[in-house]
Amino acid sequence: MAGGKKPSGVSPEAKKVRFKKSERTDATDDATAGKSSSFGIYSIIATVIIAIVSWFVYQGYLETRVNSPLAESKVALATSHAFPERYWGSFRPGVYFGIKTREPESLLAGLMWFIPKLAAGGNLNLRHQCDQGDNLEQYGWREHDGRNFGVQVIIDKFIQLETSFVTRLGGNHGGDWTARIQVHPRMADLKGEEVTLFFYLTVDDNGKGLLQPIRAIDNMDASTMSTSESIKYLGLSAVHGHTDKLGDFRVSFQHESTVVHTAFLSTTIDNPQQVKEVLQSGLRMMEDKKSKQRHISLAGSMFAKDDTLKQPNLVIHQVTGKLPFQLEVVYESQSFVNREDMLNGQVYETLLQKHRKNFHAKFEEKFHLVEKGYSEEDQVFAQSAMSNLIGGIGYFHGSSKVQSVYNKEPVPYWNAPLYTAVPSRSFFPRGFLWDEGFHNLIISQWDREISLDIVAHWFDLMNVEGWIPREQILGSEARARVPDEFVVQRNNQGNPPTLLLVLDAMFEKRSLRDITNLELEQLNRMWPRLTAWYNWFNTSLHGPVPGSYYWRGRDMASERELNPKSLSSGLDDYPRASHPTQDERHLDLRCWIALFAKVMTSVANLIGRDGRKYQEAFNFLSDNRLLNEQHWSTKAKRYSDYGLHTSNVTLKRPKSNPGQPKPDKVRVALEEPSVQFVDDTFGYVSLFPLMIQILEPDSPQLGQVLQDLRDSSLLWTKYGLRSLAKTSPLYNKRNTEHDPPYWRGPIWINMNYLVARALHHYSKIDGPHQSRAQVLYYELRENLIGNLIRQYQKTGYIWEQYNDATGAGQGCRPFTGWSTLVLLLMSETYA
Structure with a gap:
């Protein structure tokens, strides 16, 4: 061909090649588009899943806010270190008389009583928790300083109880305390009538501790005692105890000669709400075969058949006395090593009167009622x-x-x-x-x-x-x-x-x-x-x-x-x-x-x-x-x-x-x-x-x-x-x-x-x-x-x-x- 000019167009082979390339390109594009489409769907699904999970997580977070504490330093200070003088106290306001520490799983002390003369039809009218249904004429603290002591008067039918306590610092656990319960007739002709007190020790919710009762008769020669005397001393002289927070301690019971009968109950309970129920289930009628005197009495040790350890966390000391009489309960911490004397009797009375005098002086200093001319009754x-x-x-x-x-x-x-x-x-x-x-x-x-x-x-x-x-x-x-x-x-x-x-x-x-x-x-x-x-x-x-x-x-x-x-x-x-x-x-x-x-x-x-x-x-x-x-x-x-x-x-x-x-x-x-x-x-x-x-x-x-x-x-x-x-x-x-x-x-x-x-x-x-x-x-x-x-x-x-x-x-x-x-x-x- 003259002039050497290339012909226009594309050869058939080239066309084939181009066609094949185009075919591949379309297929690739389709595949890419398919992949993109799938990726988009997956992305949407993933986003939805993340959103759902996030929603549930957030809902869970919102659910926990109501019971999550504020993440700031606590304001209250540790009582046992900052305020040892307020470690023990009458911190059980719902009972007529009770003492405990300011600690979880505390040792609890409390009082119950009944008047045998008024017990009828199996109902002892047992007093324990403050209850309007008891129809007491009056009860309440007459003097209480929030730290050292309290004096309470309870008027119940024909008796008047005065419950008081005093604390004394020493050792590592707030020191010692003593509670005194005095029972008086309200009329002279009621002198000699009988009243029964129950003073108990147990441990607060989920608390673990050991209470070991020491019977009064264990410290006496039972062979020389008459039947009536042995009945009289069925109670306790003391309780030895231990808890993680208190270490070792001893609680002693002391009462007067007008007490005619004592007894005790030791057992295990799940929580303090069972104390009254367990006490009532542990009462028996006992009779002195010689004198024919009958007394409603606690049964002593009482454990469930499957309780092989028989380690009590409830001990109740019973005292039945002829009016008037009193019971003193003395708690002593074994960490109090420099104790000069037991906080009882005249030692107790002297310290109580000192605190009462200070209370009256402080009350006037704070409120000026004498200065304002109020009467003594006011x-x-x-x-x-x-x-x-x-x-x-x-x-x-x-x-x-x-x-x-x-x-x-x-x-x-x-x-x-x-x-x-x-x-x-x-x-x-x-x-x-x-x-x-x-x-x-x-x-x-x-x-x-x-x-x-x-x-x-x-x-x-x-x-x-x-x-x-x-x-x-x-x-x-x-x-x-x-x-x-x-x-x-x-x-x-x-x-x-x-x-x-x-x-x-x-x-x-x-x-x-x-x-x-x-x-x-x-x-x-x-x-x-x-x-x-x-x-x-x-x-x-x-x-x-x-x-x-x-x-x-x-x-x-x-x-x-x-x-x-x-x-x-x-x-x-x-x-x-x-x-x-x-x-x-x-x-x-x-x-x-x-x-x-x-x-x-x-x-x-x-x-x-x-x-x-x-x-x-x-x-x-x-x-x-x-x-x-x-x-x-x-x-x-x-x-x-x-x-x-x-x-x-x-x-x-x-x-x-x-x-x-x-x-x-x-x-x-x-x-x-x-x-x-x-x-x-x-x-x-x-x-x-x-x-x-x-x-x-x-x-x-x-x-x-x-x-x-x-x-x-x-x-x-x-x-x-x-x-x-x-x-x-x-x-x-x-x-x-x-x-x-x-x-x-x-x-x-x-x-x-x-x-x-x-x-x-x-x-x-x-x-x-x-x-x-x-x-x-x-x-x-x-x-x-x-x-x-x-x-x-x-x-x-x-x-x-x-x-x-x-x-x-x-x-x-x-x-x-x-x-x-x-x-x-x-x-x-x-x-």
Whole structure:
């Protein structure tokens, strides 16, 4: 071919090759696309799996938060090292007389008794746990300093028991102690009647220890004794014991010649709740063949057939004596090596009288009742009130049952100790968060170290969320006395932070030079917990608008309650908006948070922390303009809650078929509720801006509150301020047909104290309402003190609440929790 030019196009071979390449490329692309598609699917599946696993992991994390402790240093110090003088004490408030250590798995000592003359039909009427059903004429500590000694009087039918104890330091375990039980006839012609005492030793829950009874007859020549003498000495002379915490110890029993019979029981039990039952099962009727005297007597050693070790952890010593007589129980630690003499007899009496003398001197130094002109009888009342509060301090150990919205079932809190006072030894012998703040207004005046120790224990119960369970039911003794429906604590419900009242009273007006190193150390350890608690309140209980708050826990679906309760507020059935919603504003809670911010500011300044945000929060929450905007009803001229409400509700019984049981009454709203102030209700909640002292002294609202305060058709009575005005629709109304009114009329001393304290505050500040506040203060204070003393003299008790029509004590007794605030009214102690 001329010119040598290449032909255009592609040869057939090249085409074949190209075709094959293209074919491969398409196949490869298809494969790649398939792989990409599969990879995408796998990626999506993996992402979904990771998301699901992450969700479950996160849910699991949320489930554990409710029972995870806050990861901060504990505030409470180790008792055995920091406070050896408070290692032993009457830390079992739920029994008439009991002694234990401030340790888990402690040795427990306790007393039971019965009067043979009153035993009938197999019922001994055995006394052990404080019980209103025993109908004792009176019982309670007359003197108790929280450290060294206590003296208690118990009046039961025709006898009077005086139980006392004294501790003495030495060795490594809080030293020695002695308990003395004296039994006297109340009338001369009862002299010689018989009474039986049982003093027992055992070990607290899950505790391990050895108790070895030493029989009295083992130390005597039985061959020379008559039958009656051998029966008389069937009891014990001592018990030798050992526990891991106490080491070796000896407990000796000593009594007088008027004792006619002794016996003992040794056995094993699973927990202290079995003591009374086991004792009753171990009683026998014994007769002296010669004298024909018959005695109800313990059976001696008593073990189950499969108990091959026969190592008792319960020993009971029985003493039956003719009135009058006494029993002394002497505990001696084997680590106390420099003991000069046994703490019994005259040695005991001398030391007891020394402590009693010091108690009276300290009581006057703290409360000035002699200086104020109170009679000796009034002083005895005041000393008994405070002593029963101090003597009602218990030491508990165990775990609460708690639940969050993320837990299907309740879960156990961690095991923890709690050193706390209790509201009532008979009815509420356990710790209550909002009660404890009021208790420690008194305790902190008596002994700041004890009070700060109690507050520290409460703060150590805080979980990682900053929540503290409001009711503490720790250990078998406490758990056995609480119905199941009240055991579980829920982490969306708090209690009023009344511990802030204590910190305010203890530190608000003090400078660094007035504070001990121990107090400063504990305040610094407490700070992270205070901030966590403050944050919990502000994130968990905030309301719909800034500055508003509402209590959680009201039952929005309740059908049987006239007004669904607000248990977490502490005011239970006090009327709120009739139809609970998330848009409520609760006045009392707002005021508690204002107090919280104020105290946080004070503590921050004291320990050198940055308290500016707390000061800003207090300024915001105490701003009277905003307070009035959110809670002042111009129509009713009073402070009120706000929510979905109608006054026109009632309880009605649904119709039932003939022959069928009557159904419970249910709530019926006779008109549609609307969002409004709950201004048909005037009562304690209406007074909170006064009680927390956030009203400006020249506030017109303050003037109106003081005017309404003295109106006898509202809250004023000659016995104190009733909880709910007589004009309120739910005054003295049952909340269900089965639940009597609680905070709907009766007089409560804790709220009255806060009002009296506020009146005293405003009576000292210049302003248009100063003179009115002063007059109201003196009148209210006189009414409260006079009625409590009269009721105590009449009934022998301080009560949970007082009738607003008659002044009579009602509710449970003795209630030497916050009702003991009468002492601070008498001494005019408000800071």
